[in-house]
Amino acid sequence: MLKVPQHQVAGHEAGIGKLGPLVDESGRFYKPLQGxxxxxxxVAFYSSxxxxxxxxxxxxxxxxxxxxxxxxxxxxxxxxxPHLVLEDLALGHVNPSIMDIKIGSRTWAxxxxxxxxxxxxxxxxxxxxxxxxxxxxxxxxxxxxxLGFWKPGKKAAQKLSTEEVKLVLxxxxxxxxxxxxxxxxxxxxxxxxxxxxxxxxxxLLELKAWFEDQTIFHLYSCSILVIFExxxxxxxxxxxxxxxxxxxxxxxxxxxxxxxxxxxxxxxxIKFISDILTAPSDCRIDISAKADQKNLTADNGxxADQKNLTxxxNGxxADQKNLTAxxNVVADHKNLTV
Amino acid sequence: MLKVPQHQVAGHEAGIGKLGPLVDESGRFYKPLQGxxxxxxxVAFYSSxxxxxxxxxxxxxxxxxxxxxxxxxxxxxxxxxPHLVLEDLALGHVNPSIMDIKIGSRTWAxxxxxxxxxxxxxxxxxxxxxxxxxxxxxxxxxxxxxLGFWKPGKKAAQKLSTEEVKLVLxxxxxxxxxxxxxxxxxxxxxxxxxxxxxxxxxxLLELKAWFEDQTIFHLYSCSILVIFExxxxxxxxxxxxxxxxxxxxxxxxxxxxxxxxxxxxxxxxIKFISDILTAPSDCRIDISAKADQKNLTADNGxxADQKNLTxxxNGxxADQKNLTAxxNVVADHKNLTV
Numbered sequence: 001m002l003k004v005p006q007h008q009v010a011g012h013e014a015g016i017g018k019l020g021p022l023v024d025e026s027g028r029f030y031k032p033l034q035g036x037x038x039x040x041x042x043v044a045f046y047s048s049x050x051x052x053x054x055x056x057x058x059x060x061x062x063x064x065x066x067x068x069x070x071x072x073x074x075x076x077x078x079x080x081x082p083h084l085v086l087e088d089l090a091l092g093h094v095n096p097s098i099m100d101i102k103i104g105s106r107t108w109a110x111x112x113x114x115x116x117x118x119x120x121x122x123x124x125x126x127x128x129x130x131x132x133x134x135x136x137x138x139x140x141x142x143x144x145x146x147l148g149f150w151k152p153g154k155k156a157a158q159k160l161s162t163e164e165v166k167l168v169l170x171x172x173x174x175x176x177x178x179x180x181x182x183x184x185x186x187x188x189x190x191x192x193x194x195x196x197x198x199x200x201x202x203x204l205l206e207l208k209a210w211f212e213d214q215t216i217f218h219l220y221s222c223s224i225l226v227i228f229e230x231x232x233x234x235x236x237x238x239x240x241x242x243x244x245x246x247x248x249x250x251x252x253x254x255x256x257x258x259x260x261x262x263x264x265x266x267x268x269x270i271k272f273i274s275d276i277l278t279a280p281s282d283c284r285i286d287i288s289a290k291a292d293q294k295n296l297t298a299d300n301g302x303x304a305d306q307k308n309l310t311x312x313x314n315g316x317x318a319d320q321k322n323l324t325a326x327x328n329v330v331a332d333h334k335n336l337t338v
Numbered sequence: 339m340l341k342v343p344q345h346q347v348a349g350h351e352a353g354i355g356k357l358g359p360l361v362d363e364s365g366r367f368y369k370p371l372q373g374x375x376x377x378x379x380x381v382a383f384y385s386s387x388x389x390x391x392x393x394x395x396x397x398x399x400x401x402x403x404x405x406x407x408x409x410x411x412x413x414x415x416x417x418x419x420p421h422l423v424l425e426d427l428a429l430g431h432v433n434p435s436i437m438d439i440k441i442g443s444r445t446w447a448x449x450x451x452x453x454x455x456x457x458x459x460x461x462x463x464x465x466x467x468x469x470x471x472x473x474x475x476x477x478x479x480x481x482x483x484x485l486g487f488w489k490p491g492k493k494a495a496q497k498l499s500t501e502e503v504k505l506v507l508x509x510x511x512x513x514x515x516x517x518x519x520x521x522x523x524x525x526x527x528x529x530x531x532x533x534x535x536x537x538x539x540x541x542l543l544e545l546k547a548w549f550e551d552q553t554i555f556h557l558y559s560c561s562i563l564v565i566f567e568x569x570x571x572x573x574x575x576x577x578x579x580x581x582x583x584x585x586x587x588x589x590x591x592x593x594x595x596x597x598x599x600x601x602x603x604x605x606x607x608i609k610f611i612s613d614i615l616t617a618p619s620d621c622r623i624d625i626s627a628k629a630d631q632k633n634l635t636a637d638n639g640x641x642a643d644q645k646n647l648t649x650x651x652n653g654x655x656a657d658q659k660n661l662t663a664x665x666n667v668v669a670d671h672k673n674l675t676v
Contacts, residue, residue, distance in 0.1 A: 105444070105598060105599060106443070106444075110463065110468045110469050125448065130448045131448050131595060132595055132598075133595070133596075133598035133599075162593060162594045162595055163594075166594070212605055212608075212609065213609065215609070255500060256500045256501075256504070257469060257470055257471070257500055257606060257609075258471075258605060258606050258609045260443060260470075260471035260602035260603055260605055260606040261443060261471075261602055263601075263602050263605055264598035264599055264601050264602025264603075264605075265598055265602075267550055267596060267598055267601055267602075268595060268596050268598040270550075271550065271551065271553070271595075271596045
């Protein structure tokens with residue numbers, strides 16, 4: 001039986017009358033094909049991936065496994081629709097901390113339509129994309145069995161200031177996340193999640209080296225998903241920190257040029273992560289920085305998602321969304337309750 | 339006595355009624371201060387450069403030496419105007435081959451005025467900036483004593499296609515540049531100009547390493563000047579290949595973020611240069627590439643500048659522009675003759 005993914009942090013969410021991705025119990029993720037050229041683009045991209053000799057094996061692993069397309073009953077009740085069938089990246093995770101980071105200061109290709117360019121440009125300018133070279137499209141940070149996840153609103157996440165992004169990237173790998181407004185994250189897991197020879201930074205650097213050379217694809221509006229299991233880190237075990245590239249509806253041919261837009265944004269993210277590893281205890285947040293936390297406070301709808309916490313099958317409190325008839329939207333959160 | 343620079347390849351050129359830079363015989367370059375905030379910005383930037391502890395010595399050398407500002411008789415006859423006094427980068431050169439490469443797919447800062455953003459965005463989209471991450475603002479390639487320089491029109495240079503940029507970057511370091519339409523440049527000087535431990539690529543990589551880390555400045559609409567002396571290379575001597583950063587009227591504070599826009603464009607340029615060093619003999623230009631040379635053919639005004647060739651003092655034919663009363667503009671070239 002298909003159900004709504006438990007750990008989706010960005011993108012369209014399935015709901016009553018809402019088209020969104022679904023998952024099954026065997027570990028497959030069903031993403032509705034967008035009807036226009038975006039759907040066709042994404043299918044073409046995934047289809048070419050595994051056979052593309054220009055993508056070395058150590059880079060292939062950063063892409064979700066692709067199982068073709070399949071007609072599936074759509075989540076919005078509109079009947080059978082073609083879906084991309086992908087690896088469910090949350091499979092095997094109990095309480096994954098996840099960030100969806102859209103890379104690039106520009107989310108549009110030069111070849112795109114004027115209307116689309118203007119729409120994207122507006123969003124790039126309003127969000128942190130233009131200034132930082134990336135924007136956090138959504139995230140969830142596991143706090144505890146009792147509190148579940150800290151999950152800021154997506155609109156707020158996309159507009160984080162530089163200081164706020166620094167704070168969120170620190171909070172993502174901290175143990176003291178019980179208080180939402182904690183401005184002194186301890187970065188307790190920075191070295192095990194971001195650091196080390198197989199950590200996030202190391203993976204980002206592998207990706208960077210490839211992007212410095214590859215002229216096959218330009219990936220616009222593509223995200224890097226960062227995932228790890230905090231409870232494992234708490235127990236001193238390997239938290240399985242890894243990255244995946246997702247969202248390829250706006251992939252274009254490179255035509256002999258590197259993807260300087262993606263690469264620039266990736267380097268910016270790498271610098272933020274490196275700085276945390278260089279000075280994990282450097283949590284100086286001054287008054288002006290505090291004043292700058294406007295997107296991360298409770299009165300901005302940031303913790304709204306936590307109203308929906310329910311007890312999931314395995315007894316762990318999580319942000320399980322139950323697909324039912326009532327559909328009250330609070331801020332930009334889908335407040336699905338039984 | 340101040341005179342018009344002999345080897346300017348981009349930017350406003352001094353002429354009758356035209357405000358542009360001047361040089362003196364002691365090796366100083368006088369750049370008229372733009373009256374608005376651009377002039378003030380550039381002065382502030384140069385003033386802060388030498389005392390900025392965030393710029394290591396090996397990076398300082400990529401900036402022209404700054405000698406302050408000075409009131410100088412403007413080239414357009416409008417009287418005394420404040421000028422930036424800089425090192426004349428052409429000093430000591432006899433027949434320098436020069437490229438002015440404006441770095442970044444975006445030449446505007448998020449903080450700029452809406453009017454300025456729209457103007458720049460249009461130019462970035464029309465030129466190669468958006469697709470390549472840089473545009474060649476102008477160049478001159480020394481050919482021989484008899485033929486002087488090959489100097490494509492600036493407008494054409496800015497719109498070069500990917501294939502044309504590849505060709506120009508190869509032609510820049512080739513000995514067989516006598517025929518303008520030669521599509522098989524021999525890259526005879528690639529290893530001595532682009533390659534080696536002190537060559538252009540090595541310098542660009544030093545700059546790249548700094549841009550991966552520095553969050554002090556964001557340089558919009560800034561150029562990398564690439565200079566070398568082909569006659570020295572022809573004689574088997576060190577051609578003195580070096581880069582300089584110029585044009586800082588649109589510098590903004592980095593505010594804790596790397597200049598991902600500059601870095602992305604720089605990486606794109608580095609990839610083009612690396613590819614030439616990896617395969618200097620790889621001059622396959624197929625039919626479609628030939629058809630794509632629209633910006634590099636004689637009927638596009640590209641070689642118009644060569645009509646102006648005169649004999650300079652040292653007997654070497656060069657593109658000396660003589661400042662006189664007649665001022666016929668051919669295409670975008672200033673056709674100044676006696």
